[in-house]
Amino acid sequence: MNFEQLLVIAGGFGRFQKTLYVWICLPQILLAFHMMVSVFTSATPPHRCLSRADALQLQLANLSDPRATDHERSCRAKTAGNQSVSECEAGxxxxxxxxxxxxxxxxxxxCDRASLNNIGSSIYMLGLLIGAVLFGxxxxxxxxxxxxxxxLALQTVFGVAAAFSPNFLVYVILRFFIGTTISGIIINAFVLGTEWTSTKRRMLAGIFTDYFFGFGYMLLAGMAYFIRDWRKLQVAISAPGFLFIxxxxxxxxxxxxxxxxxxKEEAIVLLRRAAMVNGRPFPPTVQLDKGDVMQGQSQHSAADLFRTPEMRKRALILFYIWFVNVLVYYGLSLGVSDLGTDLYLTQFLFGLVEIPARSLVLLVLPCSRRLPLSIFLxxxxxxxxxxxxxxxDYPYIQTILAMTGKFGITASFAIIYIYSAELFPTVLRQTxxxxxSMFARIGGVLAPMINLLRQQNPVVPVLIFGSTPLLGAALALALPETANKPLPDTIQDAERFTSKKYDQDFPVDSNQSPSSTEGQELQCLTNKSP
Known part of the structure; x- marks a missing residue:
């Protein structure tokens, strides 16, 4: 017997796996905290420039006036004679x-240091990229x-330490390390879960964990509403990590x-334990060879993604769509403070909209992958x-449109994981x-920098976040449909995936279908994170 057969005997998604998914889902709440907390901790409130001459006369009561954020009032100060403009000598x-x-x-x-805020966010996103490689x-x-x-341990330590940062440089460095741990949790939590789950349940179980991320997204808005000091809020979102000891x-x-x-012996012991928890009988002796699990795998590199025409087309389109999804997802999420509405309510609604988006994905995926992906993009x-x-002058209408955009991107984000795992053949799936994921993280790094362009022209970021998904929607239609089709194992299978002969050679219900290969969906949720 191979591993998949033993996993089915032990219970592919019984009490053991359900308990495991509880342990996997709980950290997702903290992931949402760390991913989105900068919306509050790095917010820029209305401010006024102070010169030495008029610092005592400036009425702070007028600071809530939206005009107080105008450049000439927030970054320059009138002299006592009100004739010229001086720098903010008094801060x-x-x-x-x-x-x-x-x-x-x-x-x-x-003012002149405002760009540091967005650069700090990009460095944090860079940490996610480095972490994916390191912890993978x-x-x-x-x-x-x-x-x-x-x-989990490093995220907690670095998260709490960030609350005591003596200066902005130390804070950015600590946030970078937090970013690396985020990827470590995302990758290994999902991989651990999918490696313990039978093939038929991996898609449902994997998407289910995303609901906890959305719950953390909404919960953060409530925590930030009651904790208005950034250092206390940083401790509040980080300290619960100690509970995971x-x-x-x-x-x-x-x-x-x-x-x-x-x-092998340790693996059999764990499988027997899972069977006992699931209330399933397990054979007393097992003939299981390492080669059974390794069957069908061979040495391939990333260069093989571009060697043949069909694989090259798939890879380039998927890389672009992954990039766009993360670019727009975080561009909208981190730009929520620019919408001009109640920040806490809007943040809550941005998290809430993820629930129906992912639920709708579960309904449409059995029918098609390509068409829903294009529509949501x-x-x-x-x-x-x-x-x-x-x-x-109509911020609420803009907020509704931004939420609609977030809805579409969240749904397409959920689809692209599964669709990619089905489009890449088994021998190249993990690669x-x-x-x-690397292209996705590049999108995350660029998102804060694009939001920074609002200071020069507020139209440019919105134009970028709007046009790039439309191109992705068109490109998605050039991909083959994978719903209810056998999955390719080799590069040759991928090249003739759309041919009638491929369907004849590998019918879906055949025991020799590539879709029955061990680990066919193993990596479908690897590196999953917005």
């Missing part, structure tokens, strides 16, 4: 109507459990990884472009998803 006075303190008010990240390699060598436990005793190894690393981009037609 800035900030409104405390919404926030007690933020990183902006503490370190004066305004660590997991392959030392196991998913070790990498996940280490990521009990994971040392409850989180299992991946039996599949143990087998892949020639630790079109909705995301079209809603953003419609924002350009709405005057700034293809890994490279796709």
């Amino acid at each position: 800035w006075a900030y409104s405390h109507d919404v926030f007690e303190t933020t990183t902006v008010t503490e370190w004066d990240l305004v 390699a660590m997991a392959d060598r030392f196991g998913r459990r070790f990498a996940l436990l280490l990521s 009990f994971y040392i005793w409850v989180l299992p190894h991946s039996a599949r990884w143990l087998l892949m690393n020639d630790r 079109f909705i995301g981009g079209g809603a953003c472009l419609l924002m350009l037609a709405i005057p700034a 293809g998803i890994g490279v796709s």
Whole structure:
């Protein structure tokens, strides 16, 4: 018997796996905290420039006036004679109507230093890219459990330490390390879950964990509403990570990884334990060989993604769509403070909209992959472009359009994981998803920098966030449909995937279908994170 057969015997998604998914889902709440907390901790409240001459006369009561954010009033100060403009020699006075303190008010990240805020966000996103490579390699060598436990511990330590940063540079460095741990948790939590789950349940179980990310998204808005000091809020979202210390005793190894690393006895012990928890009988003796799990795998590199015409087309389109999804997702999410509506309510609604988006994906995926992906990308981009037609005097309409765009991008984001795993053949699936994730992280790095362009021209970011998904929607139609079709194992299978002969050679219900190959969907949720 191979591993998949033993997993079915032990219970492909019984009590053991459901309990495991509880442990996997809980950290997703903290992931949402760390991913979105900068919306509040790095917010820029209305502020006024102070010169030495008029610092005492400036009426702070007027700071809530929206005009107080005009460049000439927030970055320049009139002299006593009111004849010329001087630099902010005495610093800035900030409104405390919404926030007690933020990183902006503490370190004066305004005017000529305003770009540092967005650069800090990009460095944080760069941490996610580095973390995906670092903790991915660590997991392959030392196991998913070790990498996940280490990521959780480091995230907690660096998260709490960030609240005590003495200056902005230290804060950015600590946020960078938090970003690396985010990727470590995302990768290894999903991989650990999918490696313990039977093929038929991986899609449902994987998307289910996203609901916890959305819940954390909404919960953060409530926490930030009651905690207006950025340092206290940073502690509040980080300290709960210490509770995960009990994971040392409850989180299992991946039996599949143990087998892949020639630790067969330990893998059998874990499978027998899973069967006992699931109430399933397990054979007393098992003939299981490492080669059974390795069957069908061969040495391939990222260069093989571009060697043949069909693979090259698929790879380039998927890389672009991954890039666009993350670019627009975080562009809209991190730009929520620019919409001009209640920040806390809008943040809550931005998290709430993810629930129906992912639920709709579960309904449409059994019918098609390509068409829903294109439609949702079109909705995301079209809603953003419609924002350009709405005057700034109607912030609530712009917010509704932004939420619609977020809805479309969130739905397409959920589809692209599964679709990519089905389009890349088995021999290149892990490599293809890994490279796709790298392009996605590049989009995350660029998103804050594009939002920075609002200072020069507020139209440019919206135009970028609207037009790039529309191109992705058109490109998605050039991809082959994979719903209810056998999955390719080799590059040759991928090249003739759309031919009638391929369907004849590998019917869906055939025992020799490539879709029955071990691990066909193993990586469908690897590196999953917005």
